[in-house]
Amino acid sequence: MARWQPDAPGRLAAAALDLFEENGYENTTVIEIAERAGLTKSTFFRYFPDKREVLFGRGTVTGLLLEGIASAPPAAGPLDTVGNALDALGRTFFTADRREFSSRRQAVLSANAELREREALKRIDLTASMIEALTRRGTPDLTARVAAQLGALAWEIAFDQWIDADNSEDFGPLARQALIEVRTAGTLR
Amino acid sequence: MARWQPDAPGRLAAAALDLFEENGYENTTVIEIAERAGLTKSTFFRYFPDKREVLFGRGTVTGLLLEGIASAPPAAGPLDTVGNALDALGRTFFTADRREFSSRRQAVLSANAELREREALKRIDLTASMIEALTRRGTPDLTARVAAQLGALAWEIAFDQWIDADNSEDFGPLARQALIEVRTAGTLR
DNA sequence: AGGGTCGATGAGACCAAGTCCCATCACTGG
DNA sequence: CCAGTGATGGGACTTGGTCTCATCGACCCT
Numbered sequence: 001m002a003r004w005q006p007d008a009p010g011r012l013a014a015a016a017l018d019l020f021e022e023n024g025y026e027n028t029t030v031i032e033i034a035e036r037a038g039l040t041k042s043t044f045f046r047y048f049p050d051k052r053e054v055l056f057g058r059g060t061v062t063g064l065l066l067e068g069i070a071s072a073p074p075a076a077g078p079l080d081t082v083g084n085a086l087d088a089l090g091r092t093f094f095t096a097d098r099r100e101f102s103s104r105r106q107a108v109l110s111a112n113a114e115l116r117e118r119e120a121l122k123r124i125d126l127t128a129s130m131i132e133a134l135t136r137r138g139t140p141d142l143t144a145r146v147a148a149q150l151g152a153l154a155w156e157i158a159f160d161q162w163i164d165a166d167n168s169e170d171f172g173p174l175a176r177q178a179l180i181e182v183r184t185a186g187t188l189r
Numbered sequence: 190m191a192r193w194q195p196d197a198p199g200r201l202a203a204a205a206l207d208l209f210e211e212n213g214y215e216n217t218t219v220i221e222i223a224e225r226a227g228l229t230k231s232t233f234f235r236y237f238p239d240k241r242e243v244l245f246g247r248g249t250v251t252g253l254l255l256e257g258i259a260s261a262p263p264a265a266g267p268l269d270t271v272g273n274a275l276d277a278l279g280r281t282f283f284t285a286d287r288r289e290f291s292s293r294r295q296a297v298l299s300a301n302a303e304l305r306e307r308e309a310l311k312r313i314d315l316t317a318s319m320i321e322a323l324t325r326r327g328t329p330d331l332t333a334r335v336a337a338q339l340g341a342l343a344w345e346i347a348f349d350q351w352i353d354a355d356n357s358e359d360f361g362p363l364a365r366q367a368l369i370e371v372r373t374a375g376t377l378r
Numbered sequence: 379a380g381g382g383t384c385g386a387t388g389a390g391a392c393c394a395a396g397t398c399c400c401a402t403c404a405c406t407g408g
Numbered sequence: 409c410c411a412g413t414g415a416t417g418g419g420a421c422t423t424g425g426t427c428t429c430a431t432c433g434a435c436c437c438t
Contacts, residue, residue: 004433029422029423029424030423030424030425031423041424041425045424045425045426049425050424050425051423051424051425
């Protein structure tokens with residue numbers, strides 16, 4: 001038997017999500033979160049740099065995305081490359097069993113400005129990562145920046161649809177479709 | 190004679206920028222900022238909701254941008270509309286006399302994660318505003334979202350160039366040019 | 379068996395951000 | 409001269425976040 005209950009960070013994250021749903025983010029104290037997880041404030045800050053971060057995974061998403069970009073066929077255009085990456089994300093991360101969790105999490109996020117701010121930062125960091133990964137495979141800088149922005153937009157659209165209760169499609173196809181629509185809408189004056 | 194020194198928020202903002210440059214954002218206390226401005230912590234938080242916000246203007250930029258979008262010729266395409274708005278911004282806000290200040294401010298922003306996070310939020314809020322302004326003049330939703338993202342990207346590019354020391358062009362033309370390049374780069378696979 | 383080590387946790391002091399409430403002060407108008 | 413008003417000061421209080429040291433349980437080694 002383990003000396004302590006396993007997966008302290010997981011328990012903290014779960015407790016946090018519960019409490020945020022019950023009382024709201026601002027009315028929830030880090031001490032309360034830790035207590036519900038059977039831990040203390042010290043341990044909380046050992047695993048998460050701040051209170052917001054408890055709702056943001058350990059950056060596995062970024063890794064998957066970069067991998068997806070790097071492993072796309074060399075001949076693929078930038079948007080197709082991003083499409084492949086989003087597809088990979090759908091297969092590995094935005095799986096059906098994670099849908100409910102994602103939905104709950106998203107509801108909490110949109111209810112609080114501080115959390116939305118962190119989300120904004122994540123989006124921009126992610127976009128920067130995509131740009132770097134694209135330039136690494138030879139995409140010209142400006143093209144990479146445009147592709148990354150459009151990719152992030154398609155992600156957002158697909159994610160919202162995926163979360164939507166009366167919709168049962170997988171994330172991958174939704175992202176593909178969103179990317180196509182974004183591309184055709186991108187022929188602007 | 191006024192009973193108190195005039196323009197308390199302005200003095201606070203100036204003191205903050207000075208101190209952030211001297212000692213860095215994290216090593217500067219709100220109390221220190223207030224003292225240098227001849228005020229107190231209480232007064233600081235009367236004018237700014239938090240420490241970060243002292244570096245972000247009173248949202249005049251958003252107003253100007255929305256105005257610029259709304260006042261564009263009705264026949265203009267979405268990107269031209271955004272271009273007009275950026276142009277207006279260049280004439281009214283990103284004026285030559287504000288260049289040095291913008292440059293100093295930007296250096297402080299990029300040096301601190303907390304400030305970059307706030308900047309990310311501002312960008313996303315601004316993009317949302319642009320989308321709303323575009324849809325209000327009849328642009329289809331998806332088109333508006335793409336145009337706003339590309340507009341924000343062009344803004345970023347133009348701003349970086351404008352800030353760049355060995356460059357003397359005005360913001361407006363830089364933004365126009367950036368927008369053109371972004372549009373041509375946006376024809377992707 | 380018993381002592382040493384190690385990794386995860388707890389305890390508590392401490393600082394700064396941010397909130398709140400009330401006092402003060404300088405002027406203004408009646 | 410007095411009451412009101414608006415900007416400021418003062419200080420108590422909560423919470424997020426940091427830091428340092430103590431504890432505790434298992435495992436190893438002899």
